[in-house]
Amino acid sequence: MRTVKTGGSNLDFALLGLLHQAARSGYDLRKAFTASPLAHFSDSPGAIYPALLRLRRRGWIEPEHVTPAGGRGRQPFRLTARGRRAFLAWLAAPPTRDEVVYDVDGLVLRFAFMSQALPVPALVRFQRAFRQEVQGYLVELDRFLRGAGGEMTPSGRLAFESGIEGFRGYVRWSRRAERRLTTGEGRSAP
Amino acid sequence: MRTVKTGGSNLDFALLGLLHQAARSGYDLRKAFTASPLAHFSDSPGAIYPALLRLRRRGWIEPEHVTPAGGRGRQPFRLTARGRRAFLAWLAAPPTRDEVVYDVDGLVLRFAFMSQALPVPALVRFQRAFRQEVQGYLVELDRFLRGAGGEMTPSGRLAFESGIEGFRGYVRWSRRAERRLTTGEGRSAP
DNA sequence: TAGTCCATGTAAGATGTTACATGATTCA
DNA sequence: TGAATCATGTAACATCTTACATGGACTA
Numbered sequence: 001m002r003t004v005k006t007g008g009s010n011l012d013f014a015l016l017g018l019l020h021q022a023a024r025s026g027y028d029l030r031k032a033f034t035a036s037p038l039a040h041f042s043d044s045p046g047a048i049y050p051a052l053l054r055l056r057r058r059g060w061i062e063p064e065h066v067t068p069a070g071g072r073g074r075q076p077f078r079l080t081a082r083g084r085r086a087f088l089a090w091l092a093a094p095p096t097r098d099e100v101v102y103d104v105d106g107l108v109l110r111f112a113f114m115s116q117a118l119p120v121p122a123l124v125r126f127q128r129a130f131r132q133e134v135q136g137y138l139v140e141l142d143r144f145l146r147g148a149g150g151e152m153t154p155s156g157r158l159a160f161e162s163g164i165e166g167f168r169g170y171v172r173w174s175r176r177a178e179r180r181l182t183t184g185e186g187r188s189a190p
Numbered sequence: 191m192r193t194v195k196t197g198g199s200n201l202d203f204a205l206l207g208l209l210h211q212a213a214r215s216g217y218d219l220r221k222a223f224t225a226s227p228l229a230h231f232s233d234s235p236g237a238i239y240p241a242l243l244r245l246r247r248r249g250w251i252e253p254e255h256v257t258p259a260g261g262r263g264r265q266p267f268r269l270t271a272r273g274r275r276a277f278l279a280w281l282a283a284p285p286t287r288d289e290v291v292y293d294v295d296g297l298v299l300r301f302a303f304m305s306q307a308l309p310v311p312a313l314v315r316f317q318r319a320f321r322q323e324v325q326g327y328l329v330e331l332d333r334f335l336r337g338a339g340g341e342m343t344p345s346g347r348l349a350f351e352s353g354i355e356g357f358r359g360y361v362r363w364s365r366r367a368e369r370r371l372t373t374g375e376g377r378s379a380p
Numbered sequence: 381t382a383g384t385c386c387a388t389g390t391a392a393g394a395t396g397t398t399a400c401a402t403g404a405t406t407c408a
Numbered sequence: 409t410g411a412a413t414c415a416t417g418t419a420a421c422a423t424c425t426t427a428c429a430t431g432g433a434c435t436a
Contacts, residue, residue, distance in 0.1 A: 027386070162360070265416080
């Protein structure tokens, strides 16, 4: 797993992001994951409960109520002050080239949670920096294609082009996102 | 890691794919990875050498020459007959919904290696099945958007749209791929 | 009270990351 | 011969997967 060192996996921050909205139990979180594209970042109990344990040990989340003695029932968690800080620090981190190359999904996840905690200008800044990095990487990819493109098999070349197209798509998306953020604000897709 | 049970990780098959072209040493493989988008599937010695060991233990690859006694030098590997069979089985596996959802990159990797081992009609079949699954998943995603789209924050919605756009991009790519495979055959991008 | 679902967890295994170790080769 | 770099690996650690375990609550 390409963990772009932020002090936690994408799953960790996805959980943090949901808990930032409202206190929830592990079961609730799991359901929220399963029923949404967040499932992409894992939705098995064997991943979520250990992740919650990690977050507790780090002091980023805590049980909402005093633990009911030898209780085994539903146990909602909420962010601690430190957890909130960690979440905000993650949100505010500028996108890097490494993240673009190895973990775009993580970047999109980050952006997904921004509206709940950061003002619009911060989101716009994110999109501009993101686009910058993606475009820089596209230059690399184009250079590679000009260099080694001749030796590729037909399907190899097509696969490579799929990657390029994907990143071009991110550039278009980013432009559209910035436009929507700065104008209509909450408008839906064209 | 979402390993869509095929009996090996994407890294394993990426290595197998390169060795299918020609015998190479771990060092060569690593260089090939580092210098290409295959790096996406990892390029650290700590991943590649253990992976080669696994492939050896499975009887999928073997040293090209008799091991030079207590040798520590360059050691090229080549596919065994079983390794070739495993590689072909992987290549020929039809794309599943699960792979589309959790491991598109693996599917593109698979397609990338197809030209070296399968005839064009097989590639066309792959693209059709792939498109079918992607379109099916797009229906799910659209349904989700209509259902939960109202409660999303602006950036949450944008992030979700990014996912949808990505898959639409795969559909377009797949159409173009099929066209190029069935007509011009080796033509470059428009 | 028996069965079913809710809810939390654990155990074993696979794979990847970072960082370091080590032996051979080459070249100044 | 000393330094760089080639080439292979290992150790410690983190995270995820699958599969199973467990206990409480609700309902027939």
